Amino acid sequence: MRLNILAFVAGVLCLQWQARLPDMAWVWALPLLASAWGLPSKSLPIIRWARRGLLLAFWLALGFFYAAFFAQQRLSQQLPTAWEGVDVSVVGVVASLPVTAERGQRFEFDVEKVLTAGASVPSHIQLSTYTRDFAGHILPNAITVHAGQRWQLTVRLRRPHANQNPHVMDMEAVWFARDIRALGTVRERGLHELITPQVWQYAIDITRERIATRFDTVLAGEPYTGVLKALAIGDQSAIPVAQWQLYQRTGITHLISISGLHVTMLSGLMFALVYAGWRRSSRLTLWLPARRAAVLAGALTALGYVLLAGFGVPAQRTLYMLWVVALLLWSGRTLAPTRILAWALLVVVLIDPWAVMAAGFWLSFGAVAALLFATGARVGDAHWLRAWWQAQWAVTLALAPVLLLLFGQVSTVSPLANALAIPLVSFLITPLALLGSLPQMDWALHGAHSLMAACVWCLQYMANLPMWTQAQPAVWQVLLALAGAVWLLLPRGFPARWLGVVWMLPALLVAPAQPQPGVLWVDVVDVGQGLSVLVRTAHHALLFDTGPQYNSTADTGNRILAPYLRGEGVTKLDALVLSHDDNDHTGGAVSLLQSVPVARIYTSLPVHHSILAGTAARFSQCRAGDAWLWDDVRFQVLYPTLASYAEVDRKDNHRSCVIKVSSAGGSVLLTADIEAEDERYLLANAASELAANLLIAPHHGSRTSSTPDFIAAVAPKLTIFTVGYQNRFGHPRGDVVARYAQADSALARSDRAGLVAVKFAPKQQMQVTYWRQQQRRYWWGD
Secondary structure, eight states, rough: OOOHHHHHHHHHHHTTTTTSSOOOOGGGGGHHHHHGGGGGGOOOHHHHHHHHHHHHHHHHHHHHHHHHHHHHHHHHHHOOOGTTEEEEEEEEEEEOOOEOOOSSSEEEEEEEESSSSTTTOOOOEEEEEEBOOOOOOOOTTOOOTTTTTEEEEEEEEEOOOOOOOSSSSOOOHHHHTTTOEEEEEEEEESSEEESSSOOOHHHHHHHHHHHHHHHHHHHHOOHHHHHHHHHHHHHOSSOOOOHHHHHHTTGGGGGSSSOOHHHHHHHHHHHHHHHHTTTTOHHHHHSSSSSHHHHHHHHHHHHHHHHTOOOOHHHHHHHHHHHHHHHHHHHHHOOOOOHHHHHHHHHHHHHHHHGGGSSSHHHHHHHHHHHHHTTTTTTTOHHHHHHHHHHHHHHHHHHHHHHHHSEEETTTHHHHHHHHHHHIIIIIIIIHHHHHHHOOOOOHHHHHHHHHHHHHHHHHTTTTTTEEEEOOOOHHHHHHHHHHHHHHHOOTOHHHHHHHHHHHHHHSSSSOOOOOOOOOEEEEEOOSSSSOOOEOOSOEEEOOOOOOOSSSSHIIIIIIIHHHHHHHHHOOOEEEEEEEOOOHHHHTTHEEEEOOOBBBBESOOOOTSSSGGTTTTGGGEETTOOOOOOEEEEEEEOOOGGGEEEEEEEEGGOOOOOEEEEETTEEEEETOOOOOOOHHHHHHHHHHGGSSSSOOOGGGGGGSOHHHHHHHHHHSSEEEEOOOOTTOOOOOOHHHHHHHHHHOOOOEEEEHHOSSEEEEOTTTTEEEEEEHHTTOOOSOOO
16 A cells, blocks of 8 residues: 555656646546456466556556646636736735734735625735835835734735746745735725634634744744744744754754654653543543543644644644554554555645645655664664664765755754754753743743754854755756665665665766856846846856845845755856846845855945945956956956946946857847946947847836847847836836847747746857746746
8 A cells, every 4th residue: 555655646746747737538547547456466477567557557647637636726716817916805814824024914815705896816815015115114004914804905916926947946836835826915005994803713823823922022032033933833934044044054944843753742742741640540541541541632732733833744744643643542553654654645645735846745754764764673772872873864864865956955964963953942942932832931931042042052063064065966866866875774784785875976976067168158047026147158157146135034145046056056156247236136145145155246336335345355346348258258348437437426227237248159248227328338339249149138128228229239139038027117118129029039038938048059059948938837827
């Protein structure tokens, strides 16, 4: 049965890789495969193997079409394009713990009724409220919502759409898995009315918010309040980015959530307490045996904790395993641990077919499987310290290939950090945090915070050790490395265990793809309404702009560029160009400079700008006439002029760095946010240098740029507009797009194409790849 369950899960996973959903008419093939049950199980070997293969194919197909059926149901809940960006009045309930952001709140909303005539809205959406505008001014009509409240709201919605780049989390997949079928904002000037203060069907979310409020009140201003909230109620939104980076570098991120270890610990503690107390009462034991009472108490405690914590995949896995164990103990039966794990795996996927897309799914089940394989069926009892170290070694070794595939890096101090953090977090900090959720238990919260502070102090020393970082390995390399890890975890004395190391080497020694001398690679990264372009030659890399900053803790640098560069194997930048002082071009610079070494910075920003703090030795002004040669590829700065820096009142756009990159196979013109005035200057002073095969449209396709004469001088074969989906500026403007089309230029938009990769090689045509076409998934919008 275990192989059948694995085949079913593999079928569900195969469905999630599809660009289009299958024709459900093929589901009638299932009875044909199921007919293999009629073949004799005790017959010729070829018949037995055929029977087994057909039945595995049946379970694989069953999982595939099971997931396809639910995917079709979810896709039917889609916001019509006619109702994107239109004010709609709805009635519904706040269905999640509201997340406090810098300018307002973000929360999930169950739509019960649509009041706007003719409007169609999905039943489950995500909304944001704003208390301040973009300039920071307070909005007088802003509202504050709480979990479980029923509201009438005026909202403006759009389809879920996210930036799409290699090696970066697919937020569209995350929203789809959470059944969020539209995103939107609550209109500040619209009609808003609180109808019901508390809808008790949402009692769990109401309770979670009350606990979160208590934590914020008791631990006001303390740095690790967010961690304690994550451990108690599964709310990770208040953990700063710097802390996440520390936990990632030390390999303990699995502890800063409701992990299976926490659920097991709490359930076991309740089992022990109830068993110890129940057995002392003869009346209670006559009514119900102490062991059964303790089993029931432990199972119910696990259920309550998992519900309170948001029902994440690691916690679900443990809950189902504990309940299977509880049922076995209640009935007096036994079952192999691997069978328990397999049944838990099946239940998780049956309830949530999209769980297979979450990294936590593979890390959670993979860790337990590694422990069972490495510690099961061993002869003799090992010392507890040795057993503990063997468990850490098994989990680290087995999950290393998965971590490289998912994140492109592995913590080298993970076994040591986990040896410290697991007992501290699981057996002290988490119980104290849960105890502190009760009234009058402030001392427990302060104690948990002090212990967490001590743990972080130790982790900071460990974090100074280097991480294993490399280009993302291919799937076949990861599978081979997993086989090698399994081989290494075989019992001592097994012959040729060293072969496991050999099998792991291809995944650990990945050589990133690099262009040959004279070849030019240009990647226009999808950063939404902003700009970031990676230019690579044989031995050098230049990044032109860093995209926008979203808030004080999140920006393009840490959310998109750092993981993208790591996945591509770009460990350092030879040059970073910050074209001009606009958030959508330099917003990710600070976090990028913190995570990636940069040899030289070219910019029109003043040297005393806050972004450039500590970079004076690497600072160079963008000045027309500067040029350099890398690997037979020429880089030329065409704009701005040296004299423009003396014009104090000059608009930042009019000081944008313009760089042309030329190779034997073609060229690209990077124009940032220049406008018509700057284009006229270039036409007058650098007209012979403007012609390029690839043009990044000036100012995202604004009407202030892309004059007919400039387009004619550049004569691009391909023009790319770097714009955000449904952006508030209306970029690119229709008349500007028409000008490029009339000039016979092919057109691409980053919001529709995702990352655009362009390769220029001598004596070859320009090669263009669009990420949304290359890696299309069925849940992506058109």
